[in-house]
Amino acid sequence: MFEPAYTISHTCDHKQDTPPANTERVSCFFPSHRGVVEFQSKAGTTLLLAATGHLRDFIAQRLNEANEPTARADLKPITHRILAQPTGSAFESDLFVLERAREVDPDLYSKITHQNRRALLVMDTAAGTWRTAESTSLELAPSEHAIGPCLTNKSAQQLGEALDDVYELCRYPSQLALAPKGTPCAYKEMGRCPAACDGSEPMHAYHQRFALALSAASGGLSAWESAIKDDIKASSADLDFERAARAKRGLDAVQGLPRDTLGCAAALDAFSCVVVTPARRPGYAMCWVLGANGCIPVCSIGLLDNDLLETLPDLLASRCTPMGFARDQLDRFSLIARHWLTKPSKQRKRRVTVLDTRDADWAKALRRAIEDAQSASDPGHDDEEHTLLPV
Numbered sequence: 001m002f003e004p005a006y007t008i009s010h011t012c013d014h015k016q017d018t019p020p021a022n023t024e025r026v027s028c029f030f031p032s033h034r035g036v037v038e039f040q041s042k043a044g045t046t047l048l049l050a051a052t053g054h055l056r057d058f059i060a061q062r063l064n065e066a067n068e069p070t071a072r073a074d075l076k077p078i079t080h081r082i083l084a085q086p087t088g089s090a091f092e093s094d095l096f097v098l099e100r101a102r103e104v105d106p107d108l109y110s111k112i113t114h115q116n117r118r119a120l121l122v123m124d125t126a127a128g129t130w131r132t133a134e135s136t137s138l139e140l141a142p143s144e145h146a147i148g149p150c151l152t153n154k155s156a157q158q159l160g161e162a163l164d165d166v167y168e169l170c171r172y173p174s175q176l177a178l179a180p181k182g183t184p185c186a187y188k189e190m191g192r193c194p195a196a197c198d199g200s201e202p203m204h205a206y207h208q209r210f211a212l213a214l215s216a217a218s219g220g221l222s223a224w225e226s227a228i229k230d231d232i233k234a235s236s237a238d239l240d241f242e243r244a245a246r247a248k249r250g251l252d253a254v255q256g257l258p259r260d261t262l263g264c265a266a267a268l269d270a271f272s273c274v275v276v277t278p279a280r281r282p283g284y285a286m287c288w289v290l291g292a293n294g295c296i297p298v299c300s301i302g303l304l305d306n307d308l309l310e311t312l313p314d315l316l317a318s319r320c321t322p323m324g325f326a327r328d329q330l331d332r333f334s335l336i337a338r339h340w341l342t343k344p345s346k347q348r349k350r351r352v353t354v355l356d357t358r359d360a361d362w363a364k365a366l367r368r369a370i371e372d373a374q375s376a377s378d379p380g381h382d383d384e385e386h387t388l389l390p391v
Contacts, residue, residue, distance in 0.1 A: 166253050264354075272291045273289070
């Protein structure tokens, strides 16, 4: 929830404990810090909502306190109150903007969630087929399972097609639905599909293969690749070279998938995660958990908090509950996925680390994530403005 640390009227009644030297400049009442700022009219409506790397400078610019010519709308005459919340990271700013936009304006909220959206692979165990979907419009049937996040719809499609190739799934769902009276395609003639559609293969055998495909996709690319390698070793040990050759073709298909867009994709049925970011206090890291109650800050940890570091994995694990598929939860997940799938800069260490609690070894990466967040440097003025005015 957006709970601003600073709420100051544009008229500045100077009832601050320590008023700045230049009380004519409203911006002087705000800290030189990263954060989220909201401009409100006298009626209480939101005029502007923004994430900024420097609250004071941003407010000074949007109120045009330097009285310089500008092409932007002049907000000074219509702004009555300014609300601001300092944050420790771009992730925290984005989360505050998301939560506040949900309260302020449905159209703005839709715009932000559209920008954050990520693709998902949806696998239907009843039909034995898959489809792609976006996180902003996901609706699951009881027999459907979501795999994600995928960076783009194209990458989700690539994952589905790899499952088709490795497990010889039906490429034409409309014909599969007509089984055993469907029309077989060219893949049957090429020996790459047993053709459950025309009854050449019993449907129960097809669904068994589909279940194997779902299991492979649910575990993620790394686990899928490891399982195929184990199968190759076992096949070779048994002198079953035909099976080993099939497994090798499957391994090539998996290794050919783009890790930068699909490396985080796995089953979302019981998804939760830990997010580690810089905290507002220099030298500290903030640990968040996405669970059933939303994305919640759990604690901040300093460089010398060794006792807390020992107990932190258990503390975070106790808060890790499945996020569910409610609309607001999927929107939070999409925001996290946007940061998760963003490549770290070559000039700086990763400032936000997402630890997937589906991975049994997630706690082993916690210390490194905290160290990265504690030593992160502020990148500067990375403003992202969301104007509600028709300008």
